[in-house]
Amino acid sequence: MTAGWISRQRHLLDFALSSLGRRRGKNLGLLAVYTLVVFVLASVMLFSHAIRHEARLVLKDSPEVVVQKLVAGRHDLIPAGHLEAIRGVRGVRAAEGRLWGYLFDPAAAANYTLMVPRDQPPAPGTALIGSGVAAVRDAAPGDTLSFRAHDGQLVQFTVAGTLERDSALVSADLFLVSEADFRRLFGVPEGRFTDIVASVRNPREIRTVAEKIDAALPDTRIILRDEILRTYDSVFDWREGMLLVLLSGAILAFGIFAWEKASGLSAEERREIGILKAVGWETSDVIRLKTLEGMVISLTAFLAGYVLGYLHVFHFGAPLFEPVLKGWAVLYPDFRLTPFVDELQVATLFFFTVFPYTVATVVPIWRAATVDPDQVMR
Amino acid sequence: MSPVRPSFIALAGLAGAVAALGATFVDAGLRSAAAGPGLAARGALAARLELTDLALFTEARYTRNPSQADLHAAFQDHPFAFEHFPTGSLVAPAAAKRGRP
């Protein structure tokens, strides 16, 4: 029985292929549109997933707890006195003040992120710059960059070195300076910090510790590393979802297109199905035949679209997304995404593209298959 | 003498395409293994400098550091407002800002 079943399916497949081939123009058009839809969706999903994964890996050792002071709902400098209060909370291992901020550089029309590394800070008057900064200012070690401080005076920095290009994804716009220079440039008084980072002795107690800090310092807000990671997860999930919802318009349009193509049977096709039924094909044979035709198209489109999307995102640097991602950013990190693909993504993509197509073609297929067998005699 | 059946060509093509799909997984595995040291270096840098965000979206202050962004930064009067900057449509305000403290 199985051998007969197999050779029957193969005969049907043979016929389905030659039937597709006989309407080459129509089917190639459909295939092209379908592949394009899969390609765009695949690119979006692969890109978001890879970024998400990358963020998760890169930021896994970022500060456990960040404490920021709020004044009237806006972020404000935090007094050093809070440091003691935080260190006094049970479970806190260490707490340090961070100094960082944004600096708009009119020469490059770009925003830099100025930071004071507590670990190996640059000497006063020198700076370590990210690769993006180096690129927009065309700066090399030894060059001098000058900015206007908060009081209008010029502050000069000698470039002591650049951060590795490899780390551009986190460091492209960094401008690392000494604490004295930072305070001088922005006029941040001694005893004040941008925010405070704290580490916790027992990782399981982070949330409890955070609640204690919150209770002790009601004028602050607390950001946990878990939240940051989760934020990256959901930011891209959410945006990816939004994009998919928007693209679902495209999927819908494609579904309608597929329905149209499937139901717009030409007189010739109708005659063919009539002939098949008259000479002894059963309705379910015709349904199977048409389903095979649909499967050939959807599998081809899915596989081709996915592989093209993969190449686009990971081998060609996602050029189609660059405009959106870059936006008006002058400092865009020069990075190549590390490919991370997983089965769930591929399965979801398959579901998203093949399922609507299948649904859209069911009724037209059935309608085509129930052509009267005796109509060829009329 | 009989010509190759179309179903054979199609099945071979399908096998090839599935192999290509499998190849993307292999390629991804190889490349992410090769990228391992780079990732570790990036992670170490982020840990050393106590960075909390990627430098992906640098054109506006609030998109540079999604986790730290000011709720009421310029051009961002409402968390769900349409964005002045194009990447605003890719990065939402941090979840931490949207609900919980």
Add this chain to the structure above:
Amino acid sequence: MLFQPAIIALILASAVSTLMLASSLPFVVRVLRRWDMASGAETQLEMERRTYLVATLLKLVLVAQGAALVLFVFNADRMASLFTGAMCAVGTLKVDRWGFPALYLHMAVFFLSAFWLVLNHVDNLGWDYPLIRLKYAALLGLAPVVAVAGGVQLAYFLGLRADVITSCCSTLFSGNGITVTSNALAAMPHGVALGLLAAGLAAVAASGAHFLLRGSGGVVHALASAAVLGIGLAAVVSTISVYVYELPHHHCPFCLLKREYGHVGYALYLPLFLGTVCGVGGGIAARTRRHPSLALAAPRAARRLVGVSLACFAAFGVVALWLVLRSHLILFEAAP
């Protein structure tokens, strides 16, 4: 609500399934009231044609729901990172009270639509559509289940907010969890679980063999298959998972599906589910031979189904046994 591709896909799948079933309900009513095989009137011919559409739609529902079941579990596992305290699918499903009901309903829809297709298949073997009224009446029962499953799933997803503290599987299943049933399952002594499983498999094998040899007792086999589904899942939660993880208190039934454990869960669940579908389906098919037009065809179909179900349960048993033997964990001391 979380905007996630997989979630959107799942909602899409259940919405479309519900819609497809709902749209065939008027036809179902028409069949129940007007079906007359002896008539050659055009309305009757039209109805016969439409049965092909309903069968095709149901096949699509089955495929979609089968895929959705896998996607649902897969996605629950993947979403665990979004919730504090959730370390795997169990945590995600515990985020609100709709999670587990949604999973159970997914499974119910999968099994019910599979049984319906068995019924449909058998019916198509008889030249006078002997089961047409029965099977369309069954659709009236299936449609609400699909709709409710879709609704519960939607409620679950709508209620999801990243960040909700949930219990992780290791605490949930270690004995102080919240749900009584999961707890009872996890707390089941290993010896009892394995003994029950062995007994269940033996019952399935005996009833299946009896059916194949004598051609009777299909219903017994169906009941045994359904029982083994429950026993099998219980044994996986209480004992087999422990053997796989080699941690005495890790009872999660979903982590088995993960890459870390070689996706071994699929080797357990697929044969178990397929075996149940074929076992119960075989019982259904065996019951229908009372119709004269099915006297020959139904037993043949039933035999085939029972044969497949036996093979599946055997595969499940072998995989379970292999997992237990391979494990470094020793739960039972050898008698001195």
Add this chain to the structure above:
Amino acid sequence: MIRLTDVRKAFNQGRHNEFWALKGIDLRLAAGAVTVFRGPSGSGKTTLLTMVGALARPTSGRVHLEERDISAMPERFLTEIRRSTFGFVFQNFNLIKGLSVVENVMIPAYPVGLPHGRLKARAMDLLERLEMADKAEARAEWLSGGEAQRAAIARALINDPRVLIADEPTANLDSERSAQFLSIVAGLKRDGRTLLMTSHDPMVAEAAVVDRVVSLRDGRQVEAR
């Protein structure tokens, strides 16, 4: 072997353009005979052939094939009976364009599930017997009328049916080709097959090979020879 009892067939039933193509036909068709249905167009002879050949179900009345009542059978089973019992040669041959002749011949056997090699050998065998072997790989639309008909006959015979049904077989053929067709019919009759044809071509109705002529008018049988 085929028995029709009070067979009626309506089209557009229940609508204002309701039309009864057959108004009560009683008929017995013997096995191994050649029967021609004759009548003006619209007389219901083609509709009758679709009833006999299990292409359609009668609105009322009974059709028996051997001892089996096939008039109330669903399409699913009717198709199986049709495939194994009847072969059809249509008026305009109805070959599928774009396929080769041999592929066209093989089509009715696809759902049977025969291995490809054996099926093809059988198709080639039939084409050989109909002197069409050299055209086997030609496309269907390139054939002349006579060739197309022989291809259609080969297709009708691929499942080795007992009954061959031909609708206006000589309508598109010149006299020489028609004579050739009748000689093929004679050969098939010798093989023991039953042949049913519609025709208003006197050459067919009066051919020596024909055993019986049934005349129809307005959906009723008017006379029989």
